[in-house]
Amino acid sequence: MNYLLIIFVGLVFSVDAFAEVFVVNSSNPLEKLNRIEIRDIYMGSVLFWENEEKIKVAEYSANNPLRQLVSQKYLGIPPNQVYMIWIRVSLSGKASPPKILRTEEEVKQMVIQNPDAIGYLSSGENLPAGIKVIDVK
Amino acid sequence: MRGLKIRTQFGILLGICALLFIFGFYLYNTQSLKFLFAKEFQSRTRQTTETVKLGLEIGLANENLGSIKTVFDWVKETNDFLWIVLFDQDGQKIASFPEDNESSKAELDLQFQTQSVSNESYLQKESWTSPIASGNVYIGFSTKELRSQEKTTLQDSLVGGLIILTVFAVIILILVSTLAQPLESLRSVTEKITSGEMQHRALTSVQGNFEVMSLVGSFNIMMDALEQERRVSEELLLNILPAKIADRLKKGEKVIADYYENISIIFADLVGFTELASKTKPHELVDILNSVFREFDEIAEDLGVEKIKTIGDAYLAAVGLIVPEASPSQVAVRMARRMIESLEKVNKNKGAQLQVRIGVHTGPVVAGVIGKKKFVFDLWGDAVNIASRLESHGLAGKIHVSRAVVEQIGSAEVFQPRGMISIKGKGDMETFFFSEVGLKPH
Numbered sequence: 365m366n367y368l369l370i371i372f373v374g375l376v377f378s379v380d381a382f383a384e385v386f387v388v389n390s391s392n393p394l395e396k397l398n399r400i401e402i403r404d405i406y407m408g409s410v411l412f413w414e415n416e417e418k419i420k421v422a423e424y425s426a427n428n429p430l431r432q433l434v435s436q437k438y439l440g441i442p443p444n445q446v447y448m449i450w451i452r453v454s455l456s457g458k459a460s461p462p463k464i465l466r467t468e469e470e471v472k473q474m475v476i477q478n479p480d481a482i483g484y485l486s487s488g489e490n491l492p493a494g495i496k497v498i499d500v501k
Numbered sequence: 502m503r504g505l506k507i508r509t510q511f512g513i514l515l516g517i518c519a520l521l522f523i524f525g526f527y528l529y530n531t532q533s534l535k536f537l538f539a540k541e542f543q544s545r546t547r548q549t550t551e552t553v554k555l556g557l558e559i560g561l562a563n564e565n566l567g568s569i570k571t572v573f574d575w576v577k578e579t580n581d582f583l584w585i586v587l588f589d590q591d592g593q594k595i596a597s598f599p600e601d602n603e604s605s606k607a608e609l610d611l612q613f614q615t616q617s618v619s620n621e622s623y624l625q626k627e628s629w630t631s632p633i634a635s636g637n638v639y640i641g642f643s644t645k646e647l648r649s650q651e652k653t654t655l656q657d658s659l660v661g662g663l664i665i666l667t668v669f670a671v672i673i674l675i676l677v678s679t680l681a682q683p684l685e686s687l688r689s690v691t692e693k694i695t696s697g698e699m700q701h702r703a704l705t706s707v708q709g710n711f712e713v714m715s716l717v718g719s720f721n722i723m724m725d726a727l728e729q730e731r732r733v734s735e736e737l738l739l740n741i742l743p744a745k746i747a748d749r750l751k752k753g754e755k756v757i758a759d760y761y762e763n764i765s766i767i768f769a770d771l772v773g774f775t776e777l778a779s780k781t782k783p784h785e786l787v788d789i790l791n792s793v794f795r796e797f798d799e800i801a802e803d804l805g806v807e808k809i810k811t812i813g814d815a816y817l818a819a820v821g822l823i824v825p826e827a828s829p830s831q832v833a834v835r836m837a838r839r840m841i842e843s844l845e846k847v848n849k850n851k852g853a854q855l856q857v858r859i860g861v862h863t864g865p866v867v868a869g870v871i872g873k874k875k876f877v878f879d880l881w882g883d884a885v886n887i888a889s890r891l892e893s894h895g896l897a898g899k900i901h902v903s904r905a906v907v908e909q910i911g912s913a914e915v916f917q918p919r920g921m922i923s924i925k926g927k928g929d930m931e932t933f934f935f936s937e938v939g940l941k942p943h
Binding site: 425426444447448450451452454455456457460461462463464 | 557565567569573587597598
């Protein structure tokens with residue numbers, strides 16, 4: 365019983381180790397998204413912004429801790445299953461799958477360079493110019 | 502087949518051979534090409550499926566979803582692609598295209614095991630493995646293109662077969678010309694020769710196979726030899742029988758006995774021959790007799806008189822039998838005169854002293870050939886008997902004639918009355934000797 369308690373506490377602490385934020389290009393008029401919208405974007409159900417521009421999704425590798433956190437917290441499934449979903453989307457030909465990036469710096473650069481990009485970072489502090497954090501409820 | 506011409510028989514046989522060959526060629530060609538196309542189709546679709554599998558494995562291993570999408574986009578553009586279904590390791594469907602493909606993994610596995618390239622679609626299956634996930638990919642391919650390829654091949658083979666058939670037809674025509682034409686010529690000539698036209702020969706001018714042309718040449722040589730033999734036999738026959746009588750016998754007449762109203766019969770007998778025979782060696786006697794009769798024969802031939810036969814030293818001839826004569830008596834007397842003259846020539850040459858006694862009568866006879874063997878043309882009737890009796894009652898070197906002869910010639914001044922002679926069965930008959938006095942030069 366004590367072991368189970370220790371594991372639970374460990375999980376809570378590991379989740380809370382990141383203060384993840386979703387970021388978009390500063391030129392993007394978007395200010396906030398809800399969790400369902402985040403899930404739909406990252407699982408290929410929503411493919412376009414309101415201005416009908418194609419959403420460019422920045423994603424981390426499956427073994428990235430932040431990716432695993434976000435996948436569980438916002439999508440409700442592990443990264444491997446997300447890949448299967450993206451395989452289905454890719455096969456349908458409706459959308460391009462997310463670009464897999466190795467570091468947060470690469471995510472920042474992608475968002476800065478693409479007005480239609482969206483990504484997430486482990487923290488919203490010390491962000492460079494051209495990126496803004498969106499409010500997720 | 503037996504009633505057909507040789508070239509038709511050749512044509513039919515070679516045509517059947519050609520058709521069998523073309524059919525065999527067509528069957529072999531189409532079946533082997535169908536097999537090759539099926540193999541090539543299976544290989545191509547397998548390669549496509551393996552490419553998708555590798556794309557999935559590499560894409561997932563590198564977490565490069567973009568490359569997976571590229572592979573998916575590519576496979577959808579391939580010619581024979583129909584659909585694709587991906588399953589995970591638990592047999593759960595991950596994705597499909599088109600998305601409404603409801604086939605389960607079990608159904609696809611069953612289809613995979615029982616399928617054939619002759620079906621409308623053909624299924625390929627591959628398993629894929631990656632650090633993220635593993636499973637199976639099934640891709641369905643249309644065999645429509647394969648069928649179209651096979652159809653085109655069938656048509657091409659048909660055209661090829663027709664071209665070969667045309668070439669065969671030309672070869673057959675050439676073969677028929679070179680082989681059948683000389684044989685047909687040979688057959689045609691044989692038929693003509695069989696019908697009696699012995700002068701015909703097979704054509705050697707036509708183009709033909711060496712052996713066939715040798716056969717034609719040998720045939721012609723054989724026919725020349727036969728024709729030579731036939732002429733010798735014909736001449737021999739004509740020496741025995743008049744040409745018209747010989748023709749009738751050859752055409753199958755068994756008995757020839759024709760009645761002639763106005764025929765002059767010449768009966769000649771050598772006087773002194775019996776005495777000569779007793780003093781002369783047989784071969785010398787025959788030589789003298791031969792010389793005499795040869796002279797008589799030449800005169801007969803010259804005057805158109807028909808020699809009938811010789812009986813010992815007697816010579817029988819007739820005028821008006823084969824070549825009709827208005828006054829056969831005149832020709833007969835002319836013949837008799839020349840016979841007497843010719844004997845003087847023989848006597849001089851052979852040192853003999855022969856004379857001839859001649860009887861001539863004109864009247865109706867029956868002439869012909871009777872019996873079964875050793876045919877001889879002969880005369881029958883009272884006129885023959887009278888001529889014989891005139892000869893036997895005549896004088897050496899004289900032409901003893903009947904009143905019928907005198908009346909037919911119409912120049913009484915050239916005949917001297919002999920008196921009455923008794924003819925067996927006819928009674929007494931007035932006869933005459935021919936006299937040179939008052940005779941016109943002949």
